[in-house]
Amino acid sequence: MCPLGCTDIGLAVLAMYFRLYEDWNGGWDLGKWLCLIVNIFDGMLCMASMCNLYTLVLERYLDVCRPFLHMKIRNWTIAVILTLCWLAPIALWSAMLLSAWHVIGIEDLVGCVTESACPLLLNITASMVVTTGTFWIFSVLMxxxxxxxxxxxxxxxxxxxxxxxxxxxxxxxxxxxxxxxxxxxxxxxxxxxxx
Structure with missing residues (x-):
C-alpha cells in the first residue's frame, strides 16, 4: 500500500501541480526543460502507480485464492518486485523522453502544439509500448x-x-x-x- 501511496502523492506534487498551473495560466511559460521533466514524472509516476496497483491486486489474489503459495513469498521477492515497479518506469520514460524517441514521426505536430503548452505527446510506437507494458499485459494476466x-x-x-x-x-x-x-x-x- 505504501508504494502505491508514494506514487500517487508524487504524481500530485510533481505532475498534477504543474498541469493545474498550466491550465490556470492558459498555457506553459516555465520553459522546455521543466516541461520535459514534468512529462517524465507524469509518465513515470502514472506507470509506477499502475504497476504498484497490479502488484497489490496480485498479492491480494494470492492471499485469498492461493494462501499456501502466498505464504511461500519471501520479503526479498516483494522488495524485488516493488523495485522493478519503480525502476522500469523510470528507465522507460527517461530514455524515451530524453532521446525524443516518443516524437519520431510527429515532429511537426509537436512543434505546432508545444509553443505555449506542455502536452505529453506520444507517437504510435511509444503509445503501444506504454499501453502494452502498463495495461494490456497486466489486464490479460488478471x-x-x-x-x-x-x-x-x-x-x-x-x-x-x-x-x-x-x-x-x-x-x-x-x-x-x-x-x-x-x-x-x-x-x-x-x-x-x-x-
Missing part, C-alpha cells in the same frame, strides 16, 4: 484466470450433459442396463396396479 476458471467449469457442465447420451449411443451394456431398468420399473407399476 482476466485470464477468471476466464479459464469459467471455461473449465462450463466444459465440465457440458461433459456432464453429453455423457449420458454418449454412453447410451455407443455403449451396448449401458443401453441394455437402461432398457432393463425401464422395463423392470414398468413391470413393478403393473404389479402394483393389479394388487
Amino acid at each position: 482476466i485470464l484466470p477468471m476466464v479459464l476458471k469459467s471455461f473449465t467449469i462450463w466444459l465440465a457442465y457440458m461433459n456432464s450433459i453429453v455423457n449420458p447420451f454418449l454412453y447410451y449411443i455407443f455403449n451396448q451394456q449401458v443401453k441394455m442396463a437402461f432398457k432393463n431398468s425401464v422395463r423392470s420399473k414398468g413391470e413393478r407399476h403393473e404389479d402394483l396396479n393389479t394388487i
Whole structure:
C-alpha cells in the first residue's frame, strides 16, 4: 500500500501541480526543460502507480485464492518486485523522453502544439509500448484466470450433459442396463396396479 501511496502523492506534487498551473495560466511559460521533466514524472509516476496497483491486486489474489503459495513469498521477492515497479518506469520514460524517441514521426505536430503548452505527446510506437507494458499485459494476466476458471467449469457442465447420451449411443451394456431398468420399473407399476 505504501508504494502505491508514494506514487500517487508524487504524481500530485510533481505532475498534477504543474498541469493545474498550466491550465490556470492558459498555457506553459516555465520553459522546455521543466516541461520535459514534468512529462517524465507524469509518465513515470502514472506507470509506477499502475504497476504498484497490479502488484497489490496480485498479492491480494494470492492471499485469498492461493494462501499456501502466498505464504511461500519471501520479503526479498516483494522488495524485488516493488523495485522493478519503480525502476522500469523510470528507465522507460527517461530514455524515451530524453532521446525524443516518443516524437519520431510527429515532429511537426509537436512543434505546432508545444509553443505555449506542455502536452505529453506520444507517437504510435511509444503509445503501444506504454499501453502494452502498463495495461494490456497486466489486464490479460488478471482476466485470464477468471476466464479459464469459467471455461473449465462450463466444459465440465457440458461433459456432464453429453455423457449420458454418449454412453447410451455407443455403449451396448449401458443401453441394455437402461432398457432393463425401464422395463423392470414398468413391470413393478403393473404389479402394483393389479394388487
